[in-house]
Amino acid sequence: MKTELKEAYGFLFENELLEEIAECGTVRKIDAGERIIEFGDYVTGMPLLLNGAIKIMREDGDGDELLLYFIERGDTCAMTLNCCMGQTKSEIRAVAETDTTMIMVPIAKMEEWTARFKSWRNFVFESYHNRLSEMLDTIDTIAFLNMDQRIMKYLRDKAKINRDENVQSTHQQIAYDLHTSRVVVSRILKKLELDGKIKLHRNQIRVIDL
Amino acid sequence: MKTELKEAYGFLFENELLEEIAECGTVRKIDAGERIIEFGDYVTGMPLLLNGAIKIMREDGDGDELLLYFIERGDTCAMTLNCCMGQTKSEIRAVAETDTTMIMVPIAKMEEWTARFKSWRNFVFESYHNRLSEMLDTIDTIAFLNMDQRIMKYLRDKAKINRDENVQSTHQQIAYDLHTSRVVVSRILKKLELDGKIKLHRNQIRVIDL
DNA sequence: AAAGCTTTGTAACACTTGTTACTGCCCTTC
DNA sequence: GAAGGGCAGTAACAAGTGTTACAAAGCTTT
Numbered sequence: 001m002k003t004e005l006k007e008a009y010g011f012l013f014e015n016e017l018l019e020e021i022a023e024c025g026t027v028r029k030i031d032a033g034e035r036i037i038e039f040g041d042y043v044t045g046m047p048l049l050l051n052g053a054i055k056i057m058r059e060d061g062d063g064d065e066l067l068l069y070f071i072e073r074g075d076t077c078a079m080t081l082n083c084c085m086g087q088t089k090s091e092i093r094a095v096a097e098t099d100t101t102m103i104m105v106p107i108a109k110m111e112e113w114t115a116r117f118k119s120w121r122n123f124v125f126e127s128y129h130n131r132l133s134e135m136l137d138t139i140d141t142i143a144f145l146n147m148d149q150r151i152m153k154y155l156r157d158k159a160k161i162n163r164d165e166n167v168q169s170t171h172q173q174i175a176y177d178l179h180t181s182r183v184v185v186s187r188i189l190k191k192l193e194l195d196g197k198i199k200l201h202r203n204q205i206r207v208i209d210l
Numbered sequence: 211m212k213t214e215l216k217e218a219y220g221f222l223f224e225n226e227l228l229e230e231i232a233e234c235g236t237v238r239k240i241d242a243g244e245r246i247i248e249f250g251d252y253v254t255g256m257p258l259l260l261n262g263a264i265k266i267m268r269e270d271g272d273g274d275e276l277l278l279y280f281i282e283r284g285d286t287c288a289m290t291l292n293c294c295m296g297q298t299k300s301e302i303r304a305v306a307e308t309d310t311t312m313i314m315v316p317i318a319k320m321e322e323w324t325a326r327f328k329s330w331r332n333f334v335f336e337s338y339h340n341r342l343s344e345m346l347d348t349i350d351t352i353a354f355l356n357m358d359q360r361i362m363k364y365l366r367d368k369a370k371i372n373r374d375e376n377v378q379s380t381h382q383q384i385a386y387d388l389h390t391s392r393v394v395v396s397r398i399l400k401k402l403e404l405d406g407k408i409k410l411h412r413n414q415i416r417v418i419d420l
Numbered sequence: 421a422a423a424g425c426t427t428t429g430t431a432a433c434a435c436t437t438g439t440t441a442c443t444g445c446c447c448t449t450c
Numbered sequence: 451g452a453a454g455g456g457c458a459g460t461a462a463c464a465a466g467t468g469t470t471a472c473a474a475a476g477c478t479t480t
Contacts, residue, residue, distance in 0.1 A: 058346065060354045068349070082339045091346055114331060121324060121331075128338040129292045135345040136268065136301055139278070142353050143389055144270045147467070170427065179353055181468055186428060202427065202476060357437070380457065391438055396458060412446065412457065 001027050004050045005103065008074050017117050021048070025103040030096040037094040043080050045104040049073050052100025053161045057093040057177075066142075067154075067177040069134040070097060070161050078131035081110075081124060097161060150178055151188050152210045155198065159207045167205045211237050214260045215313065218284050227327045231258070235313040240306040247304040253290050255314040259283050262310025263371045267303040267387075276352075277364075277387040279344040280307060280371045288341035291320075291334060307371060360388055361398050362420045365408065369417045377415045 002022050009018065025048070030036060037043065039059050054071045056079065071077055079092050113120040141150055154174065158167045171185040178185070189205065192198045199206040212232050219228065235258070240246060247253065249269050264281045266289065281287055289302050323330040351360055364384065368377045381395040388395070399415065402408045409416040 058349060058353075060350055062354075064354055066349070066353045078338075078342065081335075082342055091343070115328070118325070124335075125291075128288075128342075131342065132288065132292055132338075132345065133301070135342065135349070139268060139276070139345070139349060139352070140270055142349070143268075143276045144272075144274055172427080182428090183430090183469075184467060187430085187467095190429075200428085382457080392458085393439075393460090394437060397437095397460085400459070410458085 001103070004101070005048075008050050009048065012074070012123055013119050014117065017113065017120060020109070020113070021103065021105060024109055025105045028102050028104050030100045030102070032096050032098050032100075034096045035093065036096060037077075037080070037090050037092070039090060039093050041090045043090055043107075045106050046080055046110060047077055047102045047104055049075050050101040050103060052102075053097040054100060055095045055097040057095065058091075059093060064179055065093075065176050066179045068092065068138050069131075070157065072161070075130065076123075076127050078127045081127065147178070147180060147184060148188050148191070151185065152192070152197070154178060155205060155207050156210050165207045167207060168203060169205065170203055211313070214311070215258075218260050219258065222284070222333055223329050224327065227323065227330060230319070230323070231313065231315060234319055235315045238312050238314050240310045240312070242306050242308050242310075244306045245303065246306060247290070247300050247302070249300060249303050251300045253300055253317075255316055256290055256320060257287060257312040257314055259285050260311040260313060262312075263307040264310060265305045265307045267305065268301075269303060274389055275303075275386050276389045278302065278348055279341075280367065282371070285340065286333075286337050288337045291337065357388070357390060357394060358398050358401070361395065362402070362407070364388060365415060365417050366420050375417045377417060378413060379415065380413055 002018075005018060005022055009021075013021070027050075028047075030052070036047075036054065049071060051073050053073075054077070056068045056071060056077070058066045058068050077094065079090065082088070082091075114124065141153060145153065151174065154177065155167055158169070159165050162168075171189065172182045175182045175185045189198065189200060193200050197207075197209050199208060212228075215228060215232055219231075223231070237260075238257075240262070246257075246264065259281060261283050263283075264287070266278045266281060266287065268276045268278050287304065289300065292298070292301075324334065351363060355363065361384065364387065365377055368379070369375050372378075381399065382392045385392045385395045399408065399410060403410050407417075407419050409418060
C-alpha cells in the first residue's frame with residue numbers, strides 16, 4: 001500500500017503526512033460497477049483514489065439520473081469532503097467505473113491535517129477547484145450542447161477514462177447516464193456510424209474519429 | 211465600514227481577523243447592473259459581500275449566456291477563490307444584481323489567514339460547500355426541469371433575492387439568463403398569467419402564486 | 421436447435437422548444 | 451402630437467427530442 005500511496009500522492013504530500021495516511025487509512029478495493037456511495041448515505045470517511053476511476057451521478061426525486069463527471073487517481077471526491085465537513089447526507093451517487101483501489105481516511109483526521117499540513121490544505125483546495133471546474137463543464141454540456149454533441153463527448157470521455165477505444169456500454173446505459181431515452185441514443189449512434197465516426201457492435205461501441 | 215463588517219461577518223470571524231480585514235481590505239460600492247468580473251479577467255482580490263446581491267453567469271464560446279446562481283451578504287465567490295489560488299482567469303461573469311457593497315481583500319492575505327485562523331478556513335470551506343451545492347441545484351434545474359418550471363423558479367429566486375414580489379425584467383432579459391429565446395419566454399409568461407400565477411406589466415412581472 | 425432473454429433498429433407520432441415574421445402598444449424625445 | 455425605439459403578443463412553422471410499438475438480431479440456457 002505504501003508504495004502505491006507514494007506513487008499516486010508522493011509528489012503532493014510530504015513524507016510525514018504520507019506516513020500518517022498510511023497509518024490511519026484503510027485500503028478498499030472495489031469491483032467495476034459496484035456502488036460506493038448512495039444518494040442519502042452518511043459519509044464516514046474520505047476516499048483517496050490509488051487507481052481506477054469512479055463515476056459520479058446525480059439523481060432527482062423521480063429517480064431520473066445524470067452523469068456528473070469521473071474521478072481518477074490522485075483525486076478525491078470533493079462532494080465527500082463537503083459531506084464530511086458539513087456532516088450532511090450525500091447528494092450524489094458514486095459507482096466504480098473500473099476496478100478501483102482507494103484509501104479511506106477517517107473524517108476526524110482531516111481537520112487536524114488541515115491545520116498542520118500546508119500540502120494537505122492545498123490538496124483540498126485543489127480538489128474543490130477541480131470539482132467546480134468539472135461542474136462548470138457539466139453545466140456547459142447540458143446547457144449549450146445538443147444531444148448529438150453530448151453523446152460524442154460522452155463516448156470520448158468514456159474511452160479516455162477506460163483507456164480503450166472500445167466503449168463497453170449498451171444504448172440503455174448511455175441513455176441513463178445522459179438522462180434521455182434509449183431510442184434517442186440508438187438513433188443518434190446510428191447516424192454517427194453512418195458518418196464513419198464510430199462502429200457499432202452489441203454491448204460495445206468502437207470510437208473511430210470523434 | 212467596521213460596523214457593517216461586524217454585522218455581516220461578526221458571528222463568523224474572531225475579532226483579530228475582523229481587525230485585519232478592516233485594515234487591509236478596501237470597500238467597493240457597485241451600482242445595480244454594473245459588471246464586476248468579466249469572463250477571462252484575472253482576479254486581483256477576493257470579495258466579501260457586505261450587502262446587495264451578485265449574479266454569476268456562465269458564457270460559452272458563441273456568446274451564449276446562462277445564469278448560474280446569486281450570491282448574497284456574508285458570502286464570497288468561490289469561483290474567485292478558485293481563480294485566486296490557481297492564478298487562473300475567471301471562468302464566469304459577475305454582475306451586480308442590486309446596489310452592492312463589498313470588501314476587497316488582497317490575495318496575498320488569504321494564504322496567511324488560512325494557516326492562522328480556523329474560522330477563516332471554515333469560512334472558505336463553507337463557501338466552497340455552498341457553491342458546489344448551488345451548482346448541483348443549477349444542474350438539476352437545467353437537466354430535470356422543463357422551461358415552464360425553470361421560468362417559475364427563476365421568478366421565485368429573483369423575487370427572493372430582491373425582496374420584492376415585483377420582478378423588474380424584460381422578457382428578453384429573462385431569455386438571456388435562461389439561455390432561451392424571447393418568444394418562448396413571452397409565450398410561457400402569458401400562460402402563467404392566464405393560470406393566475408403572475409401578473410404581467412411592461413418591464414415588470416408581479417409574482418402572485420408560484 | 422428451440423425457447424427465452426437482452427439488445428438494437430426503425431417507423432410513426434407527440435410534445436417541447438426555437439425561429440421568423442409581423443403587429444400593436446407604451447414610453448421617450450423632439 | 452408626431453416620430454422613433456424598445457417591448458410584448460401572436461401565428462405559423464421548423465427542429466430537436468421523447469414516446470410507443472413492433473420487429474429482428476444475437477446471446478444464453480436448456
